[in-house]
Amino acid sequence: MFELADITTFIVSISVFLILFVKVYVVAAVLFSLPIPLTWIERKVAGHIQVRLGPFTVGPHGILQPIADTLKSFSKEDVIPEKADRLIFILAPLIALVPACMVFVAIPFGESVTIPYINYELTLYIADMNVALLYILAISGLGIYGIIFGGWASNSKYAVLGGLRSAAQMISYEVALSFAAIGVVMLSNSLSLVEIVKSQAGGFWNWNLFYLPVGPVWFIIFIIAGIAEINRIPFDLPEDEGTLGAGFSVEYSGMKFAFFPLAEYIAMTTVSILAVLMFLGGWNTPFPGAPVVPPIFWFGIKVLAFIYFFMWTRFTFPRYRYDQLMTIGWKILIPICLVNLLVTGFMRILL
Amino acid sequence: MKKGRNVSRKIEGGLIGLLKKIFFIDLLTGMSVTLGYNLGKSITMRYPHEEKWIPYPRFRGVHTLNRDDEGRELCVACELCVAACPTDCITVVPEEDLTGRGIADRVPKVWTVNLVRCLFCGYCEDACPTTAVRLSRDYELATTDFSRTVRNRDELLQPPAIPETVKGGVVVEARYDKKNMKVRANMLRQKDWWKSKLNLG
Numbered sequence: 005m006f007e008l009a010d011i012t013t014f015i016v017s018i019s020v021f022l023i024l025f026v027k028v029y030v031v032a033a034v035l036f037s038l039p040i041p042l043t044w045i046e047r048k049v050a051g052h053i054q055v056r057l058g059p060f061t062v063g064p065h066g067i068l069q070p071i072a073d074t075l076k077s078f079s080k081e082d083v084i085p086e087k088a089d090r091l092i093f094i095l096a097p098l099i100a101l102v103p104a105c106m107v108f109v110a111i112p113f114g115e116s117v118t119i120p121y122i123n124y125e126l127t128l129y130i131a132d133m134n135v136a137l138l139y140i141l142a143i144s145g146l147g148i149y150g151i152i153f154g155g156w157a158s159n160s161k162y163a164v165l166g167g168l169r170s171a172a173q174m175i176s177y178e179v180a181l182s183f184a185a186i187g188v189v190m191l192s193n194s195l196s197l198v199e200i201v202k203s204q205a206g207g208f209w210n211w212n213l214f215y216l217p218v219g220p221v222w223f224i225i226f227i228i229a230g231i232a233e234i235n236r237i238p239f240d241l242p243e244d245e246g247t248l249g250a251g252f253s254v255e256y257s258g259m260k261f262a263f264f265p266l267a268e269y270i271a272m273t274t275v276s277i278l279a280v281l282m283f284l285g286g287w288n289t290p291f292p293g294a295p296v297v298p299p300i301f302w303f304g305i306k307v308l309a310f311i312y313f314f315m316w317t318r319f320t321f322p323r324y325r326y327d328q329l330m331t332i333g334w335k336i337l338i339p340i341c342l343v344n345l346l347v348t349g350f351m352r353i354l355l
Numbered sequence: 356m357k358k359g360r361n362v363s364r365k366i367e368g369g370l371i372g373l374l375k376k377i378f379f380i381d382l383l384t385g386m387s388v389t390l391g392y393n394l395g396k397s398i399t400m401r402y403p404h405e406e407k408w409i410p411y412p413r414f415r416g417v418h419t420l421n422r423d424d425e426g427r428e429l430c431v432a433c434e435l436c437v438a439a440c441p442t443d444c445i446t447v448v449p450e451e452d453l454t455g456r457g458i459a460d461r462v463p464k465v466w467t468v469n470l471v472r473c474l475f476c477g478y479c480e481d482a483c484p485t486t487a488v489r490l491s492r493d494y495e496l497a498t499t500d501f502s503r504t505v506r507n508r509d510e511l512l513q514p515p516a517i518p519e520t521v522k523g524g525v526v527v528e529a530r531y532d533k534k535n536m537k538v539r540a541n542m543l544r545q546k547d548w549w550k551s552k553l554n555l556g
Contacts, residue, residue: 057399320389
């Protein structure tokens with residue numbers, strides 16, 4: 005016979021599972037619809053920076069253009085080159101996309117909200133891992149396999165060059181990115197992103213960015229390495245249009261091609277969110293005395309600002325040459341990281 | 356090539372150059388420029404759906420044949436335009452007419468211009484002794500009907516869409532008429548589209 009307490013426990017555990025399921029579903033839906041506004045914003049920013057208007061025909065101010073693009077991608081012929089490695093060629097876009105999405109398991113969007121009427125406290129993250137930062141760095145590093153496999157399996161010289169560059173760039177910049185993460189861990193004494201954000205509460209002067217003098221240096225290192233990680237200008241050597249055609253994605257068409265930009269946009273959002281969580285105080289308000297707005301508002305504003313920043317740099321800077329890229333990575337960023345690590349350590353011990 | 360000497364290579368611009376590099380001054384300058392463009396006004400003309408460019412009077416578009424104040428044709432079929440034309444695109448066949456259709460008793464029976472051959476040099480305009488031939492400001496010549504590329508006398512005698520009294524050099528409101536595949540321009544509101552804050556020079 006069941007005890008009443010058993011049934012209650014059962015219902016509670018079922019509801020916990022259901023809530024988790026709904027959360028995962030919502031996050032996945034948001035992630036897959038993310039490129040729709042982002043491509044539109046990117047093309048608009050590109051247009052206005054180049055004194056054009058950007059897309060203007062489909063819908064008011066071209067707002068439905070990404071949907072038209074998606075339909076176009078679906079209706080395109082899906083070509084697989086004759087001498088391509090079919091299995092890996094088909095798998096590569098998925099391998100690029102899946103880790104980019106997996107990262108979001110560990111990303112918090114806020115602390116918790118209380119749902120009115122039923123008085124249930126809903127946490128705004130799927131899982132608060134105690135090693136969230138490590139997990140994110142490890143999983144987002146896997147995404148590069150999609151690019152390398154895609155480049156290799158295409159059996160095209162441009163694609164394989166793009167894949168090779170991507171691998172080399174990844175090795176150089178993952179180090180600096182991890183060092184920046186270590187710096188933040190030292191400043192916040194935790195690997196959990198929720199804890200990292202909590203440690204920056206109360207005004208913008210408590211943010212890791214303003215932990216002078218090492219905070220800004222970590223921040224700049226993180227941004228540079230982050231741009232290199234997500235393969236955007238000025239570090240977009242894997243898909244260097246000027247010299248490699250379209251790099252690793254040159255043989256892809258249709259929806260398989262669309263998966264690469266999708267993964268790139270999700271990765272761009274990941275880096276923006278990470279920068280906000282690690283350096284800009286996450287969902288904490290910058291001005292404690294100001295009128296109270298929902299924390300998710302501050303979070304969204306900061307992330308949007310970062311996404312705009314990435315688009316802004318994309319249409320401002322020229323591309324680095326391959327040897328310059330390597331020089332920046334090994335001869336400049338990593339020594340600065342080591343020195344900064346030392347300074348941060350001393351500051352944490354002595355202050 | 357002595358490689359060892361490159362190690363202590365001087366940084367470009369000395370101390371100021373180094374500081375510039377550390378604080379990303381050049382990159383920030385570039386970004387401020389692009390931000391200015393991003394916030395500034397676009398110079399794209401939304402032709403044909405919203406705006407249309409009205410050229411200056413010096414613009415050389417489709418030919419027109421003009422009449423004098425009493426409505427008589429100015430053309431005297433002297434065929435000087437045919438002689439001046441470098442591409443032989445104008446055909447004039449004169450006839451005698453005493454009904455007062457033209458200003459003289461010699462009028463064109465046929466006056467056609469082949470717009471595919473024409474290079475809009477304006478020599479016919481210069482050669483014309485009676486200012487009968489003028490190049491109008493009509494520039495929308497794209498067509499799917501090949502017969503539209505040869506314009507005859509009756510078409511050319513119609514008054515041009517943009518009267519010569521309009522100063523031009525402006526963008527006006529326009530809308531695209533899908534059915535007739537024509538751009539309808541509205542001359543009421545004139546916009547100085549180039550008066551944006553940007554200095555493109």
